[in-house]
C-alpha cells in the first residue's frame with residue numbers, strides 16, 4: 001500500500017498533479033491538504049474510475065496530521081508563486097515559513113517518508129526542509145529532494161525544437177546546479193544522443209532553459225507561473241521514485257539534494273564547494289543510492305558552472321540561516 005500526501009493540493013500545480021496521481025497505478029491512497037478546497041477536490045477526484053482512494057483536509061481539526069498520517073511520500077507545492085517582475089528569491093519571505101511548518105508536520109507524523117519540495121525558491125527551501133528534519137533527528141539524505149525535473153524536461157524540449165526534431169523525449173540532457181536562472185546548468189555537451197549545436201544555438205537554448213520560468217510568468221501576465229508543465233514534471237519524478245521503491249532497477253533522475261549524505265555525493269560537494277546541488281541520481285528501494293559524477297565539461301560549461309556555484313552558495317546560506325532563527 002503506497003500513500004502519497006500532496007500539500008498545497010488546491011493550487012495551480014496541486015490540482016493537475018492530484019489528477020495525475022489519482023490515475024497512477026503506483027498510488028493506493030492520495031491525501032490532499034491545503035488551506036482551502038482540498039476536501040472538495042478529493043470528492044471530485046473520487047468519481048474517477050481508478051483504484052486510488054483520495055481524501056482531502058483543511059488545517060482545522062488536525063488536518064495536516066491526518067493528511068500526513070502513514071504517508072510514504074510527501075510532495076509539496078504549497079506557497080505563493082511569482083508574478084511579473086519578481087524573482088524566485090522574492091518568494092522566500094512567504095514560502096520559507098510555509099516549508100518549515102509543513103516539514104515540521106512531516107518530521108513529527110511521517111518521519112520516514114520521501115519529501116519532495118516543489119515550492120520556490122527551491123535553492124533555499126530544500127535546505128530549510130533539511131534543517132527542519134535535522135532538528136527532529138529524522139533527516140535521511142536519501143529521501144529528501146528539491147524537484148528540478150522541469151529543467152530537464154525543458155532542456156529536452158528546447159533542444160528538440162531548435163533542431164526541428166519531432167521527438168523531444170529522445171534527448172537526454174543532464175541539467176545540474178539549482179533551480180533558478182544562472183544556477184540552472186544544462187550540459188548539452190553530454191546530451192544523448194549527441195547534438196551538434198552552433199555557439200549561437202547553444203547560448204540561446206542554455207538561456208531559455210535557465211529562464212524558461214520567466215517566459216511563462218511573463219506570458220501569464222500576473223496569473224501565475226509554470227503549472228501544468230510543472231505538474232507533469234512533478235508526476236514524472238514521483239513516478240520514478242515509486243518505481244524504484246517497488247523494486248525497478250536503473251531509475252535515474254536529476255534532483256537537487258544534500259550531496260554529502262549520498263554515496264558519491266561527498267566528493268562532488270567537496271569539488272564544487274557547495275553541499276546542495278542537482279546532479280543525476282540513481283534510485284533504489286530506499287531512495288537515492290548514488291550521486292553521479294558531473295563528468296567532463298566544455299570550457300563554456302565550466303565558466304557557467306562557476307557562476308552557478310557562487311549564486312547557489314548564497315541561496316543555500318539564506319535557507320540555513322532562516323532555519324537557525
Ligand SMILES: NC(=O)C1=CN([C@@H]2O[C@H](COP(=O)(O)OP(=O)(O)OC[C@H]3O[C@@H](n4cnc5c(N)ncnc54)[C@H](O)[C@@H]3O)[C@@H](O)[C@H]2O)C=CC1
Nearest residue numbers: 008010011012013034035077078079080081118119120230
Ligand atoms: N520546482 C519547480 O520547478 C517549480 C516550482 N514552482 C513553485 O510551486 C509553488 C506553487 O505554485 P502554484 O501551484 O502555481 O501556486 P498557487 O498559488 O496556485 O498554489 C499554491 C497553493 O498552496 C496553498 N498554500 C499556501 N500556504 C499553504 C500552507 N501553509 N499549507 C498548505 N497549503 C498552502 C495555497 O492555498 C494554494 O492553493 C510556487 O512556490 C512556485 O514558485 C512552480 C513551478 C515550477
Ligand SMILES: O=C([O-])CC(=O)C(=O)O
Nearest residue numbers: 082120212213214225226
Ligand atoms: O519560474 C517560476 O517562478 C516557476 C518555476 O520555478 C519554473 O517555471 O521553473
